[in-house]
Amino acid sequence: MNRKTEVALAIPMGVPHLGRVVHGIREYAKMRTQWRFLISPETHDLPPRSLVGWRGCGVIALSNSEEDEQVLSSLNCPVVNISGALERSSFPRVRNDYRAIGESGAAYLWERGFRRYGFYGVEGLWYSREIESGFRGYLEKKRVSIKRLQGASSIEGKALWEEGQEQLDAWLLSQKPPFAVMAAHDPRGAMVIRSCERVGLKVPMDVAVLGVNEDSGTCETCRPALSSIERNGFEVGFRAAETLDAMIRGESVAKETILPHGNICDRESTQTLALEHPALESAVRFVEKRYRKPITVEQMAEASGKSRRWLEQAFREHLDCSPSEFLERYRVGVVVKRLEDGIGLSVGMFANEAGFSGPRQLNAAFRRSFGKSLKEYMSC
Structure with a gap:
C-alpha cells in the first residue's frame, strides 16, 4: 500500500455515537480521496499511544489527555482532533457546540x-x-x-x-x-x-x-x-475528514470548527410533566386523552375547573407556553414518537393520527417546532 494514502482513525469503533463519526469520515473519504484506514484487528480500538513510530498520511483522533497530545505531536503527519476532553488542543479540532x-x-x-x-x-x-x-x-x-x-x-x-x-x-x-x-x-x-x-x-x-x-x-x-x-456525529466526522484532507494538501484550516448538535x-x-398544581394537571390529562379530537382552550379550562384566564397564566408560569401551544407541542410529540417507533404513514395519516385538521396544519406546526416540514424532518 502507498503509505501516503493511509489514515489512522484513533477512535473506538464500538461506541454508537463514534460509529456515526466514523461513518461521516468514510463517506467523505469515499467521495473525495483514495484513503485507506489503519485499524486494530482484535480490539477495534486504536488509542493514540499505539501509533508511536507509525508513518502515514494523517490521523483523526480522540485526543483526550496530555499523553495523547504528546504522542500525536510526535507523528510526522497532520492530525485532527474530535475530542472536547481538553480545553485546548495542539491540533485543529472539530466538535459540537x-x-x-x-x-x-x-x-x-x-x-x-x-x-x-x-x-x-x-x-x-x-x-x-x-x-x-x-x-x-x-x-x-x-x-x-x-x-x-x-x-x-x-x-x-x-x-x-x-x-x-x-x-x-x-x-x-x-x-x-x-x-x-x-x-x-x-x-x-x-x-x-x-x-x-x-x-x-x-x-x-x-x-x-x-x-x-x-x-x-x-x-x-x-x-x-x-x-x-x-451530537450529530456524521457531520462531525465528515467535517473532520474534510479538514484533514485540506491539511494533507497543505491548505490552511480553522483551529476550531464548531457544529450544532442533533435532535x-x-x-x-x-416522558412526564412536573405539575404540582392539580387543576393544571387535570387540563394536561384532558389533552393526553382527547388530543386526537378537536380541543378548545375553553374545554381545557372546563376540565381544570378554573377560568380561561387562570389556565393561560398557569400554563405560562409552569410550562412556559400557552394552552394552545401546549396542545400543538403535544401533537407534534405524538408524530415524532411514532417516527421513532418506526411507524411509516403518509403526512395525511400522521395528521389524522395526532389530531391535526390536515397536512397543512401539521407541517405548519413542525415548522414552528423544528424549522422544517414533516417530510423535511423525516429526511434528516
Missing part, C-alpha cells in the same frame, strides 16, 4: 415543568464543564439555580467503577422531587437511573434524566430507557 447542548437540555426539561435541577458531570473534562455552563446559563435566566455533582473521570483508567456510587445516591436523596438531572453523557445518565432504583426514587415521576450522545446501546438498555441529545431523542426517562 457544548454550551448549546446544555442550553437545549435545560430548555427541553423546562418545557416539562421542572423547576428543580441537577447536573451530573465529570471532573477534569472540559466538555462536561461547557455543557454544564450552557445548562446553568439557561436556567439562571429563568432565575432557577442548579445543584451539581461531579464524578471522577475514567478516561485514563484510574477511577474504579464503584467510585462515587454512594455519593451519587446521597446527592439524589438530598433533592426534593420532582426534579430533573442532566448528565454530561449517556453512561453518567445510566448511572443516575440505576442510583434512583437503589434509593427508591421513580424515573421519571420523581427524577427525570437526560443524557448526551444518543448512544442507543446505553440508552435503550436502561430501565426506563434514557432520553438523550444527539433530542425522547424516551421514558423524561
Whole structure:
C-alpha cells in the first residue's frame, strides 16, 4: 500500500455515537480521496499511544489527555482532533457546540415543568464543564439555580467503577422531587437511573434524566430507557475528514470548527410533566386523552375547573407556553414518537393520527417546532 494514502482513525469503533463519526469520515473519504484506514484487528480500538513510530498520511483522533497530545505531536503527519476532553488542543479540532447542548437540555426539561435541577458531570473534562455552563446559563435566566455533582473521570483508567456510587445516591436523596438531572453523557445518565432504583426514587415521576450522545446501546438498555441529545456525529466526522484532507494538501484550516448538535431523542426517562398544581394537571390529562379530537382552550379550562384566564397564566408560569401551544407541542410529540417507533404513514395519516385538521396544519406546526416540514424532518 502507498503509505501516503493511509489514515489512522484513533477512535473506538464500538461506541454508537463514534460509529456515526466514523461513518461521516468514510463517506467523505469515499467521495473525495483514495484513503485507506489503519485499524486494530482484535480490539477495534486504536488509542493514540499505539501509533508511536507509525508513518502515514494523517490521523483523526480522540485526543483526550496530555499523553495523547504528546504522542500525536510526535507523528510526522497532520492530525485532527474530535475530542472536547481538553480545553485546548495542539491540533485543529472539530466538535459540537457544548454550551448549546446544555442550553437545549435545560430548555427541553423546562418545557416539562421542572423547576428543580441537577447536573451530573465529570471532573477534569472540559466538555462536561461547557455543557454544564450552557445548562446553568439557561436556567439562571429563568432565575432557577442548579445543584451539581461531579464524578471522577475514567478516561485514563484510574477511577474504579464503584467510585462515587454512594455519593451519587446521597446527592439524589438530598433533592426534593420532582426534579430533573442532566448528565454530561449517556453512561453518567445510566448511572443516575440505576442510583434512583437503589434509593427508591421513580424515573421519571420523581427524577427525570437526560443524557448526551444518543448512544442507543446505553440508552435503550436502561430501565426506563434514557432520553438523550444527539451530537450529530456524521457531520462531525465528515467535517473532520474534510479538514484533514485540506491539511494533507497543505491548505490552511480553522483551529476550531464548531457544529450544532442533533435532535433530542425522547424516551421514558423524561416522558412526564412536573405539575404540582392539580387543576393544571387535570387540563394536561384532558389533552393526553382527547388530543386526537378537536380541543378548545375553553374545554381545557372546563376540565381544570378554573377560568380561561387562570389556565393561560398557569400554563405560562409552569410550562412556559400557552394552552394552545401546549396542545400543538403535544401533537407534534405524538408524530415524532411514532417516527421513532418506526411507524411509516403518509403526512395525511400522521395528521389524522395526532389530531391535526390536515397536512397543512401539521407541517405548519413542525415548522414552528423544528424549522422544517414533516417530510423535511423525516429526511434528516
